[in-house]
Amino acid sequence: MNIFESLGKLVNESGFAMMMTGDGWKNLVMILIACVLLYLGIKKQYEPLLMVGIAMGCLLANASALGGFSNALYHQELWDSFLNESSEYYHDYGHILAQGGLIDILYIGVKAGVYPCLIFIGIGAMTDFGPLISNPTSLLLGAAAQFGVFLAFFGATFLGFNGNEAASIGIIGGADGPTAILTTTKLAPHLLGPIAVAAYSYMALIPMIQPPLMMALTTKKERAVKMEQLRQVSKTEKILFPxxxxxxxxxxxxxxxxxxxxxMFGNLLKETGVTERLSDVAQNALMNIVTLFLGISVGATMVGSNFLNWETIWIVVLGLVAFGCSTIGGLLVGKLMYKLSGGKINPLIGSAGVSAVPMAARVSQKVGQKENPSNFLLMHAMGPNVAGVIGSAIAAGFLMSMFGG
Amino acid sequence: MLFITPAAAEGAAQAAQTVVKKGEMLSAGTAFVDSLLGYLVVFIGLTLLMLVIMLVGKIMVASAKKKVTKVVETAVPAVPAHPAAPAVKKELAPGSAGDIKLYDTDPRDAAMIMAIVANKLGKPLNELRFISIREVK
Structure with missing residues (x-):
């Protein structure tokens, strides 16, 4: 082979050449989308810990896919045959390990439902359930704020999504990334990319999505309500809670x-006081490692052939509806509690029931303080906020038991 | 480095042609009932959990009160008797968790002790709650 033949072969096998053939343009579009997501994660700081990983996973998967099957870091084809009941490789992790690239191997942790659970251990170890224990009625707000989950589920079935897909789309309204990822992995893995991106994008956009709804649904008087100080919670109560x-x-x-x-395991590690080392690992090292693996492997599922379709657009729209309706659900029950308590409960804390800890609670605090600068709602809003985590997990559990088969 | 035969790659590509979608289409009625049922399950589950937490909280508060009463009962004889002063309800300072009980301790010393404890714990004073300070003799 002379030098020109060698150069010609290199050029023909390059990703730039592949871009112009077949569905190569889709990968190019996905690389551009990945760059936009990187911008949002780095410059706008939209959930950067996960968004940067998701965007880079998307970029790597699509760029390496242009280099041909044997060079790809992620192989959508392997996972399609893994999920295809008629394939000889149905549920064959060995086949993935033998043929897969780096991200395929990391993705096994998503597929097996390992990463979301490990992240939940970390979240548990970082969460103080004290405000919820001292005011258990917060749980009602956490329940009310799951309204969007079921409304979006209902809406998705109208748009032609099947039960499993509708359930996975609906759970975006739970505003809980790991819960959305676990539910989608179990019910509709082919939608994982768009659902993860929608869930994390909207979580990052909470300071923009929620305040207009909060202002529209509450009166000035309601927003200015100062809540009584929460009772002290003993250590024993905190240990018993999980x-x-x-x-x-x-x-x-x-x-x-x-x-x-x-x-609850993660929270128990935090509260016992005798497992400080484990709690520290769960909150920091473990959480960071899993976040790294989760982000890059979820991002890799956003390959052009799967992502660029109408389904993605509907998922993004339904996700926004789910988020908005969950906020409305929390606010309406917050208003009901305001009336029933004789004006002692500020309805703004209801919007924090959408999970997304602690962003949603911070938004309640900010909107409340805008109305009354001496108002401190943060700790009161943390109750519904952590109740929302439990609420969205129950909603996910219900959907998985209904449609998981 | 991956070694994949063209046949294997072709097989995988063929498998990819099969769209992997599980799940049945739901009628509007079924979807509505499922949505309603799901929301109810979440509400009922969290309401029951709220009742359980309230019950545990009540038990804990009651047992804590019992302990405090016992401590006060044992401590009262040690405190010299003073004529009962008329009870005047004081306005609490913003962010305060209430009064602290001082036994044989000067308020100035108590303030110093609280500042030292906060410094040693590395926590702001308003995040700590001091219930009582007693001089150990």
């Missing part, structure tokens, strides 16, 4: 075990 919740919720709805079990 144990009681784990037993009660898992027995009530066994399909919540992966999420609630891990969340």
């Amino acid at each position: 144990i009681v919740v784990a037993i009660f919720v898992i027995l009530l709805l066994p399909s919540t075990a992966p999420l609630i079990g891990c969340l």
Whole structure:
């Protein structure tokens, strides 16, 4: 082979040449989308810890796919045959390990539902359930704010999505990334990319999505309500809480075990006071490693052939509807509690029931303080906020048990 | 480095042609009932959990009150008797969790002790709650 033949071969096999053939343009579009997501993550700081990983995963998967099957870091074809019941490689992790690239191997953790659960251990270890324990009625706000989940589920079935897909789209309204990822992985793995991006984008956009709804649905008088100081919660109560919740919720709805079990395990590590090293690892090292793997492997599922279709657009629209309606649900029950309590509860804390800890609680604090500068709603809003995590896990558990088969 | 035969790659590509979608289409009625049921399950589950947490909280508060009463009962004889002063309800300072009980401790010393504890713990004073300070003799 002379030098010109060698150069010609290199040029023909390059990603730039592949871009111009077949569906190569789709990969190019996805690379551009990845760059936009990188901009949003880095410059605008939209959930940067996950957004940068998701964007880079998308970029790597699409760029390496242009280099041909054997050079790709992620192989959509392998996962399609993994999920295809008629394929000889149906549910064959060995085939993935033997043929897959780096991201395929990392993606096994998503597919097996390992990463979301590990993230929940970390979230549990970072969460103080004190405000919820001192004011258990917050749980009602956490429940009310799951309204968008079921409304979006209903809406998705109208738009032609099947039950599994509608359930995965609906859970975006839970405003909980790991929950959305776990539910989608179990029910509609082919939608994982768009659902993860929609969920994390809207979580980052909470300071823009929620305030207009909060202002529209509450009066000036309601927003200015100062709430009474929360009672002190003893250490014993804090230790008992994760144990009681784990037993009660898992027995009530066994399909919540992966999420609630891990969340409460992480919280128990934090509260016992005798497992400080483990709590520290769960909050920092473990959380960071899993976030790294989760982001890059979820981003890699955004390959052009899967992502560039009408389904993605509908998912983005329905995700926004789900988020908005969850906020409305929380606010309306917050208003009801305001009336029933004789004006002692500020309805703004209802919007924090959408999970997205602690962003949603911060938004409640900010809007409340705007109306009354001496108002401190943050700790009161943290109750519904962490209740929302439990609520979205229960909603996910319900959907998985209904459609998981 | 991956070694994949063209046949394997072709097989995988053929598998990719099969769109992998599980799940049945739902009628509007079924979807509505499922949505309603799901929302109800979340509400009922969290309401029951709220009741359980309230119950545990009540038990804990009651047992804590019992402990405090016991401590006060044992401490009262040690405190010299003073004529009962008329009870005047004081306005609490913003962010305060209430009064602290001082036994044989000067308020100035108590203030110093609280500042030292906050400094050692590395936490702001308003995040700590001091219930009582007693001089150990």
